[in-house]
Amino acid sequence: MSNKATTAFSRTAGFFARRFGWACAATLATLGIAPHADAASSEPPSAQSVQVNSIPERLRIVRERLGTEGLQNVHHAKQLRFTQWYKGR
């Protein structure tokens, strides 16, 4: 798939997953249409995909799907030396 097509598919798969559940996304995947989740993409997801669920629901799903271990690996957790209050100029 071209990059453009891959990205378009990622959006579609994400939309289906959120709209109809992971089983549907998995079905799509088993049909040979891989959900190529472009991890470092700066592309926004489709508008529909962010409207399907509320923030608490999306939060719950993300935590459930990725699990603590997976989540910790998502972003490098370098120990920062920032002060706690953060709005100085």
Next chain:
Amino acid sequence: MESIPNSMCGTHGALELLVVQATPFCNIDCAYCYLPNRSSKARMSEATLERLFESVFSGPFVSDRLTVLWHAGEPLVAGIDYYRRAFALIERLNRTDVGVTHSIQTNGTLLGQHWIDFFRLHDVRIGVSLDGPPHLHDRYRRTRNGGGTCEQVLRAVRLLRRNDYPFHVITVLTRESLLAARDLFKFYLENGISEVAFNIEEIQGEHSRSSFQGEDLGEAVKSFFRELLALVESHPGKVAVREFAGVFGMITDPGAADYGNPQTKPMRIVTVGVNGELSTFSPELIGSRSERYRNFVFGNVHAGGLAGVVTESNFVDAYRDIQLGVAKCRQSCEYFDLCLGGAPANKFFENGSFATTDTLHCRLSKKALIDVALERLERASLLRLGEALKLPR
């Protein structure tokens, strides 16, 4: 030990951040500065410092650790001897061995080798205010004559790097920066800046306008953070961004909410003005005008000390209104579990009351980031699904 009234027991948190205004004076004149007295050359006296730290170390709020942030005015203006005396005084008064970390947020223009030697001696944490390359930085961060300061700040950054002294950078994001994520990231890489924090230009105190007002720039802020996140992740270990660490931390660790919101709990953050004035909640409140809350001065180190703050009627009014605002946020905002009620200062400066909810700060600094982080994690969970099904990446 000073005591506090029973009615306040359980409502305050342990003091974790003490923001001390050694001087309100700043040698430069940033267009977005919110400090009202930045031309005053007053300095906090030794007597005030002594009363302050006596009150801190003998008071009911101290725990085993404390960050002292020298801020609100350019701290280096006070001179190195001032801090030598101040640090020695604090050490002398710290009879219970509280773990004190000193932190300085500086514009960098006065930084020299002698400062770095001093910082190293006391393990001072350093933040440098730097908004990116000259075309972004010099637009707002100017000398009192209107000249740019970027080159002077970069000289400080080079000096810190030559000394291998750790520092972070605070970049104020303005409307102009939103299209410059790539330029900013390249700038950090080129200048060896590995820890960055972003503050959105806000309406605060004296700064009553923001370049973000008017049209809704929420989507533009999200695009900025999406692009920056992609850059950060495609250059592993190069640049750590406080906002990403914070928001991913909140999302990935459900227990992170237990830390609460230090700006809405009394005495977790205490701000001390140059004459010993005491304030709490958001540090930006001190020095700002308000008849209802008597300019957010809830006490003085020379009269009542820290323990006296929670008995003042203007403090009680402010605390009640802040709690009302938090309750409204909890009731009306789906982001509440990750934001925990926002920043009282922004509510006051933007909406005229603590007992309100939505602000520019909410939309641009909280919601936009949470949206970007959730999108990113949702992509990751899709990827995980693909891996589980042994699908090609």
